[in-house]
Amino acid sequence: MTDFEFLGLAPKLTAALTRAGLTQPTPIQSKAIPLALAGHDVLGLAQTGTGKTLAFGLPLMDHLLARPGKPAPKTAKALILAPTRELVNQIAESLGALTGGTRLRVATVVGGQSINRQIGVLGRGTDILVATPGRLIDLMERGAVDLGSVRHLVLDEADQMLDLGFIHALRRIAPELGTPRQTMLFSATMPRQMEELSRAYLTNPCRVQVSPPGKAADKVAQSVHFLDKPGKPAKLREILSRDAGALTLVFARTKHGAEKLMKSLVADGYNAASIHGNKSQGQRDRAIRAFREGTITTLVATDVAARGIDIPGVAYVVNYDLPEVPDNYVHRIGRTARAGREGEAIALCTPEETGLLRQIEKLMKAAIPVASGTRPEGPVEQGRGTGGRPRKRGRAGPGKPRGDKAPARRRRRKAA
Structure with missing residues (x-):
């Protein structure tokens, strides 16, 4: 029995x-x-x-x-x-x-x-x-x-x-x-x-x-590299070359960014594909199938497209861009260390993304270990976006309240 x-x-x-x-x-x-x-x-x-x-x-x-x-x-x-x-x-x-x-x-x-x-x-x-x-x-x-x-x-x-x-x-x-x-x-x-x-x-x-909300999977080894934005491409290639052949899922913030990053990796000889909202369902299915089978070893994805990727063999998750929603970090790194296996999650953090990193660490109630670079000191201003940079809002005009052009996601949350 x-x-x-x-x-x-x-x-x-x-x-x-x-x-x-x-x-x-x-x-x-x-x-x-x-x-x-x-x-x-x-x-x-x-x-x-x-x-x-x-x-x-x-x-x-x-x-x-x-x-x-x-x-x-x-x-x-x-x-x-x-x-x-x-x-x-x-x-x-x-x-x-x-x-x-x-x-x-x-x-x-x-x-x-x-x-x-x-x-x-x-x-x-x-x-x-x-x-x-x-x-x-x-x-x-x-x-x-x-x-x-x-x-x-x-x-x-x-x-x-x-x-x-x-x-x-x-x-x-x-x-x-x-x-x-x-x-x-x-x-x-x-x-x-x-x-x-x-x-x-x-x-x-x-x-x-079975675990506190926002807690990362226990078998995921996390780390963060602090670097300037121009240093991201070289650091990513260093990570990919370290364990050639391992299945690596790379997260980008935008559809355009994911596609551009994938094409640059392919141009440099890496076996990469991408999935995001601008891809057809057939293209996304083929990319995931190739990734599952190992014929593609690097998959560049956005948050929405990556939901539902259940591939036990994913060894690494690289946060090339940190997510603007802290909860998405937990979902991202949960793509590795599945079905009882171990995995590694690596984040690349620029000075502009420091605020996002601190929100993620606050959610998880733990600091992510530093792999390279120096963790910035000092508080992040409240009500700011990435790294203390003000989020863009629409200009206020006659009879038009400020923030009328706030991001659609914010409006949807308010309406809900």
């Missing part, structure tokens, strides 16, 4: 887990699965790479196996919402690997792919629908999907969905779901808005937490 069997899962699922070589549940799985099997709403907090997908996926499939009958055309019995195409595909792949020998069907709907093909798939009905909110709403408006039969809702990477402004999409989708239903919300971080989200959509949830 495996440890998964002690959790009370259906024999078909435990057999599928055994065939997949999975016998020992992770801490988040051990805590969340029994509560979810009992029908409770669950608020799960755990570091990335700790097995959150199966923590909600296994009890979800167990409940569906206990409900006889095929899904009606255009309906789904369970809905999993995730913020990015890559994460949707990763969730569907993980669950699909365990549905062999069962009647359960898993379908995905994401932007960047043929909506007519997705309409055809949904026309046959599905047990589990994994979707990005935007494309799901497109299909709802076309009458291609009826969510009234959904009795299980999962919000994965909920903090990222909030940051991307998906709260408005959730408010559009939730009223269409069936009741009563079980809702599970999983995330690696716990911003204030997510507390509000849990109160709005979860009923007496059981909170499951």
Whole structure:
């Protein structure tokens, strides 16, 4: 008998887990699965790479196996919402690997792919629908999907969905779901808005937490290099050359920056590719597949595009640009040291990014060890952006309040 069997899962699922070589549940799985099997709403907090997908996926499939009958055309019995195409595909792949020998069907709907093909798939009905909110709403408006039969809702990477402004999409989708239903919300971080989200959509949830929010994975060795901006390209090449052939994920702040950096690496002979919002879904899928297989060893990515990259072999994460949202640092470095392995996270910090670094360290309640350079001294002014530099705002004119042209992300948060 495996440890998964002690959790009370259906024999078909435990057999599928055994065939997949999975016998020992992770801490988040051990805590969340029994509560979810009992029908409770669950608020799960755990570091990335700790097995959150199966923590909600296994009890979800167990409940569906206990409900006889095929899904009606255009309906789904369970809905999993995730913020990015890559994460949707990763969730569907993980669950699909365990549905062999069962009647359960898993379908995905994401932007960047043929909506007519997705309409055809949904026309046959599905047990589990994994979707990005935007494309799901497109299909709802076309009458291609009826969510009234959904009795299980999962919000994965909920903090990222909030940051991307998906709260408005959730408010559009939730009223269409069936009741009563079980809702599970999983995330690696716990911003204030997510507390509000849990109160709005979860009923007496059981909170499951295996690490403090904002805490980095224990097996990630972190370091930071302090240097001037012109020194970043040379330092990155030094890092990549140190362990040639190791899978390295490099984070850039912008789509343009990621593409420019990738092209410069390729020009210098490095085996690199990029994923970001300007890439088609096919291009992103091919790049991730090549990275997983090792034919590409350096993948340059932006935050949004990198969500859902679940590749245990990633040895290094390089923060070429520090993220403007401190929580994203935790998500970034969580792309390494997955499935119990060790990994290394390296940050490059310019004087202009010192403020961002201090916000990250404040979130983690720990200073990142210095690998080279000198840590700047002195406080960072409140209300400033990167390294104390004022953020750009629109000019105030007659009858127009200052800040009218604030970044869209800030406006979305205020509206939410």
